[in-house]
Structure formats: structure tokens, C-alpha cells
Amino acid sequence: MPSRAELLIIYHSMTGGTHQMAQACAQGARADPSVSVVLKHASQTDTDDILRADGYVFATPEYLGSMSGLMKDCFDRTYYPCLERLQGKPYAVMVCAGSDGQGAVKQIERIVTGWRLKAVAPPIIINVRAQTPERILATKQLTESELDPCVELGAMLGAGLGMGMF
Numbered sequence: 001m002p003s004r005a006e007l008l009i010i011y012h013s014m015t016g017g018t019h020q021m022a023q024a025c026a027q028g029a030r031a032d033p034s035v036s037v038v039l040k041h042a043s044q045t046d047t048d049d050i051l052r053a054d055g056y057v058f059a060t061p062e063y064l065g066s067m068s069g070l071m072k073d074c075f076d077r078t079y080y081p082c083l084e085r086l087q088g089k090p091y092a093v094m095v096c097a098g099s100d101g102q103g104a105v106k107q108i109e110r111i112v113t114g115w116r117l118k119a120v121a122p123p124i125i126i127n128v129r130a131q132t133p134e135r136i137l138a139t140k141q142l143t144e145s146e147l148d149p150c151v152e153l154g155a156m157l158g159a160g161l162g163m164g165m166f
Helices: 017-029 047-052 069-082 102-115 133-137 144-162
Strands: 005-011 035-041 055-063 090-097 124-127
Touching: 005 017, 005 047, 005 069, 005 144, 017 035, 017 055, 017 090, 017 124, 017 144, 035 144, 047 069, 055 069, 055 102, 055 144, 069 102, 090 102, 090 144, 124 144
Parallel strands: 005 035, 005 055, 055 090, 090 124
Antiparallel strands: none
């Protein structure tokens, strides 16, 4: 029996929005029974997780125009041990943003360029327009229509990995 392709969804979430995005993406990917989906918090992700996976989704909130510190910590801990070992594997980015999310996307793209990963979808940015301390720190509840692109991304990645397209 051939081994199943593995999609690793690495996320960090403090107020729930990014976690909802990651769960929606995992739901979409699990539609393909030939794909194993691993949903892992950035603080719990290690080099072995990354090396084992066949594709990735990096999901982070936007903090001060950047990716979260725990997502950056994940990259800091795993970057060099994974260097030159991931070439050509597919990835996508999701950001739960309070403003535009572009800074977080650019940071992740810059890092995974060193790993020579291949972007297979445009970044998904859900802008919750949280601009006050109260709104920034409030628990997020994303709508089904906001989460639909995350489900679709997961389904596309799952199907692509399942068919060996990536």
C-alpha cells in the first residue's frame, strides 16, 4: 500500500481567527482520503514534522505588520536543519490581519524562498479590521464566507498532493 501524502498546517493564533482559518483549511484537505493532514501549533512544530511533510500551509496572525513571534520562532528553530532538504515542495500562506497582512506574507515568502518551496496558491488574507486595543485583543469569530477560501485552499492542496501533482 503506497504511503499517504502529508499536508502540514502550521499555525499560531492568540484570539482564534487564525486557528479557525487553519481548521477550515484542514477540513478542506481531509476531503481527499489519500492525504494525511497534520494541524500543528507553531510552538509544537519541530524539524522532523517539517521534513516528513509533503506540503505546507503557514497560517499566522498579523502583529504590528509582521507574522507572529511564535511563527517566526518556528522558522528560527527549523530553518537551518531543513535547509537544502525541502526543494520544490508546495506551500501556501494564510494571514488573519488587522490591517493589510502584506508584511506577514512577505516575511514568510522571504523565508520559504531559502527553503526553495513552491507557492501553489496566492496568499489568503482575512482582514478583521481590528485597529483598537479592544478589537485587536478580542476573540475573533470568522464567518463561513470568510472561511470558505481556506476550505477551498485545503481542498486544492489535498487533491494536488493526493494526485502527486506537486
